[in-house]
Amino acid sequence: MSDAERLAGAGAHLLLAEDDPSAARVLRMILEHSGYRVTVAPDGETALRILDEQGPPDLLLLDWMLPGISGLEVCHSARQRWDALRLPILMVTARTDPESIYAAFDAGASDYVGKPFRGAELRARIESHLRTQRLWAERQEMEEHLAERDKIFTLGLLAGGVAHDLNNPLAVISGHAQVLQRRVQDPQTAEHLAEILAAVDRCAHIVADMLNFARRHPAERIPVDVAQVLHATLGMRTRKLATGGVDLQVDVADDLPIISGDGHQLQQVFLNILVNAEQAVGERGTVRVTARAVPASADDRDVVVEFWNDGPRIPPELLPRIFDPLFTTKAGEEGTGLGLFICRRIVREHGGTVEARSNAEGTTFTVCIPAHPPAPPARS
């Protein structure tokens, strides 16, 4: 293992402000030999400009005596913008009298190395700061992750409560509208009632989405025939699709292995993806659903279900976000942004994966479910 590989901060980016070319050369050599990436600024002004343009490096190394703006001033100015955890600043200087050292720390320096210095000592100090900085960054990331989970959890509780309370009045509206529908003669009134029932149906879908979002119990584990679940799901949509201009092509292999899982939940996954595909193609287009078995190991096979449609491409910058909770590009009552989030959770609980690809020809969602999921189920 080389020195560079042993170092925690290998690959870190260091900005070095040093006006003496030969000192800069030696420093750069030592630092690059340690595996760091180094940018050299010959004066304080350049250092500040680089900070402005590129943002903070992983560590700032400053010579005190620089032409124009001094290293101490650069230190002070950088410290105003980034705290010591985000940007460690090391002063490297021949001024080693106590007053100068105090002044450097006063200006916000994290550390101080007197010239002439030993390469090993400089490296040890840099490493120590980079290590602290990395730990801090990891911690920050973890906190953000926890906050996000917390938010989703609270949202789930809230959504579950609201959805539950909405179910009863929705049933009342739907019941009365159906009674009226049987009684009315006037076609115009019947049309209004049909509109009301369609709206109630949409609300019921949203409520079902929200209840599922709030659901915390794991998937069931019983033998499931994926082909059967798929046909049942497609059956729910065929009539609707046939009346529109959507061409639904289905190719389900008849040798799919029986998997261990929860049929109702898988039906929901397929339905969500299918409805998304329908919405993507709109009035006219093609939706193709295929299912096949793929060898996973010597004696096991995965079930792979693919949904393809020729609707407009998902922009590459949005693709990584479509599985996020509440992410939707659909206006008004069309979307809740919960569908794919729930899909992914269910599929993961089955030990599987769901992925999306999109290009000019169309969009593909691939669901892969292992016949025998590893226990215990993965929670997301």
Ligand SMILES: Nc1ncnc2c1ncn2[C@@H]1O[C@H](COP(=O)(O)OP(=O)(O)O)[C@@H](O)[C@H]1O
């Ligand atoms: N087949 C598809 N084609 C294009 N975009 C899609 C497709 N499926 C999903 N999306 C995008 O992913 C987003 C999130 O989908 P989803 O979680 O089901 O929420 P919703 O359908 O309520 O918007 C959609 O708003 C849409 O932008």
Ligand SMILES: [Mg+2]
């Ligand atoms: Mg959806």
